[in-house]
Amino acid sequence: MFGLAAALLGVSLLALGAAEARPLKWAAAGDALTIDPHGQNEGPTTALTQHIYEALTERDHAGKLLPLLASSWRVLPEDPTTWEFKLQPNVKFHDGSAFSADDVVFSYERAMQPTSDFKGLLTSVEKVSKVDDLTVRIKTKGPNPLLVNNTVSIRIMSKAWSEKNNATKAQDFKNKEENFAVRNANGTGPFTLVTREADVKTVMKRNEAYWNKAKVPLEITELTYVPIKQDATRVAALLSGEVDFVQDVPVQDIVRLKSQPTLRVNSGAENRTIFFGMDVASADLKGDDVQGKNPFADKRVRQALNMAINRPAIQRVVMRGESVPTGVIMPPFVNGWTKELDSFPAVDNAKAKALLA
Numbered sequence: 001m002f003g004l005a006a007a008l009l010g011v012s013l014l015a016l017g018a019a020e021a022r023p024l025k026w027a028a029a030g031d032a033l034t035i036d037p038h039g040q041n042e043g044p045t046t047a048l049t050q051h052i053y054e055a056l057t058e059r060d061h062a063g064k065l066l067p068l069l070a071s072s073w074r075v076l077p078e079d080p081t082t083w084e085f086k087l088q089p090n091v092k093f094h095d096g097s098a099f100s101a102d103d104v105v106f107s108y109e110r111a112m113q114p115t116s117d118f119k120g121l122l123t124s125v126e127k128v129s130k131v132d133d134l135t136v137r138i139k140t141k142g143p144n145p146l147l148v149n150n151t152v153s154i155r156i157m158s159k160a161w162s163e164k165n166n167a168t169k170a171q172d173f174k175n176k177e178e179n180f181a182v183r184n185a186n187g188t189g190p191f192t193l194v195t196r197e198a199d200v201k202t203v204m205k206r207n208e209a210y211w212n213k214a215k216v217p218l219e220i221t222e223l224t225y226v227p228i229k230q231d232a233t234r235v236a237a238l239l240s241g242e243v244d245f246v247q248d249v250p251v252q253d254i255v256r257l258k259s260q261p262t263l264r265v266n267s268g269a270e271n272r273t274i275f276f277g278m279d280v281a282s283a284d285l286k287g288d289d290v291q292g293k294n295p296f297a298d299k300r301v302r303q304a305l306n307m308a309i310n311r312p313a314i315q316r317v318v319m320r321g322e323s324v325p326t327g328v329i330m331p332p333f334v335n336g337w338t339k340e341l342d343s344f345p346a347v348d349n350a351k352a353k354a355l356l357a
Contacts (some may be wrong), residue, residue, distance in 0.1 A: 013223035021206075023222040027234050028247040031199050031227035037118040037155035037179040038107075046153075047247075051204055052094075053155035053187035056085055056104070057148065061268060064335025065148065068212075069099065069156055069188065073148055080143040081126075085151075087134040091211040093158045093191045094185075101130040106159035106168075108138070115177070116170035121150040121236055130154045146335060161186040190216050191223055238263070251320040267322065273329045276309075278302060304352040307345040 033040045056070035070085040091099035108128040111118045122146060125140040140147060162168050162311050165180035185193040188211065191204035202225045203248040206218050225242060228234040231250040235257070237243045249257065249265070278296040279285060285294040295301045311325035327344035330337050 006175070021219045021221050023224065024245060025224045025226060025227045025243040026245045026247075027228045027237055027243040029229055029231075029234065031225075032202070034171055034173060034182050035185050035193070035202075036167075036171040036173075036179065036197060037157060037187075038111045038113075038118050039173050039182065041117040041121075041153065044227075048305060049155065050187075050189070051191040051223065052185045052189045052193055053157065054189045055153065055155050056087075056151040058151055059333075063271075063331070069104075070151070073151075075145075076137075080127070082138045083138045083147055084131070084141070085136045085138070087136065088211065089134060091188050092209055093161065093188055094207060095158070095159060095161060096209075097160060099156070099158075099188055100133045102133075103156055103159050104128070104136045106162065107128050107156045108154060110157065110162070110168065110170050111154050113170045115172040117173065118154060118170075121153055121196045121214045149335065156183070156188065158186050190218055194222075199227060251322050254320060254322065259339045269324060269331055271331055271334065273326065273331075274323075275329055276305070278305070300355040304355040308352040310347045311344065312347075 004130070028044060028047070030044045032045040034043055034045060035049050037049050039045075054069050056068060056073075058066050058068045060066055067088075069088055069091065071088050072086045074084055076082045076084055085104070087099070087101060088102065093099060093103075095135045105128050108114065108122065108125070112122045112125060124140045124142065124144045125138055126141050126244045129135055129137050129139070138147065143319075162181065165184070167179045167181040169179065171177055171179055171182055183196050183198075185196075190207050190210050190212070192207050192221065194203040194205050196202050204221075204223045204225075206221050210218065212215065226237075228237060228243075228246075231248070231253075234243075234246050234248070235250065235253055238246045239260075254265060257263055279294065280296050280302070282294050284292055285296060288295065315321060315325050324331075325344070327342050328337065332342075
């Protein structure tokens with residue numbers, strides 16, 4: 001696999017206004033598929049639900065792992081297969097009930113269910129157990145030094161609320177299953193759910209009892225999310241004042257929008273890569289005009305393609321500068337990235353043709 005534009009620059013536009021607390025309307029190309037926090041591991045879904053539900057950990061803009069509902073964590077010195085997490089005290093769910101280790105154990109077991117779209121992140125987990133109200137241990141099948149990285153994605157639900165509303169099973173999205181958590185929510189996050197109209201709008205209000213106000217000042221009193229599929233319509237909504245903030249800005253519009261004095265364009269590297277994936281395993285490549293063989297099984301073909309791709313040209317012409325050329329499918333803040341791995345050959349069409357001769 002050869003990356004074309006690793007760590008795409010995520011671009012958003014914000015209409016500038018006064019600094020006082022006020023409502024904010026936010027638009028992007030697609031809606032969340034569900035608000036069940038274990039139903040779908042998908043970008044727009046996570047972008048919405050993370051305002052309502054929280055995980056044990058989070059990442060900052062540079063990708064550094066930070067405490068969230070967990071105050072600290074460690075691998076037990078006497079057992080390299082057991083992670084221990086200390087939890088934040090005095091955290092409340094939106095319904096006023098106390099957050100505790102019981103909710104963490106419940107949520108992780110729920111996320112490991114066959115219907116959960118997050119189960120793949122927890123395949124190494126053997127058992128999740130409560131030590132006391134503010135301590136949880138995760139036992140893995142073998143030493144897993146990277147387990148803590150996956151805790152960013154597992155959001156915590158209230159065990160009591162889920163049991164009360166018959167939502168203890170993660171949504172089976174594939175089979176179009178509905179449960180109470182698909183359209184209702186009770187998290188610990190900075191916003192509480194007011195209304196949810198799938199593919200129309202989702203309204204959230206500021207959680208006045210939020211436990212982490214020192215870190216999250218909450219200048220937004222009400223947050224309304226509106227999916228607007230068409231690029232031109234989405235940008236027009238921002239320019240007209242219909243919405244205050246948009247994601248998924250068309251790259252061809254960025255230069256023009258930067259010239260608007262009432263707008264601010266924010267961009268940064270995403271944890272996403274556009275790449276050509278080559279099927280090297282199949283004996284006969286489907287969809288090609290070569291019968292009985294797979295050209296990609298030949299190392300020389302893969303090398304030729306790698307040096308024929310003009311990454312800088314793609315960055316300049318196709319992505320209008322809003323990408324970073326790369327040789328791997330991971331951005332620098334992901335474990336395992338090195339500068340050496342991220343290198344790629346200079347464009348050399350003559351050498352590429354020679355390899356294919």
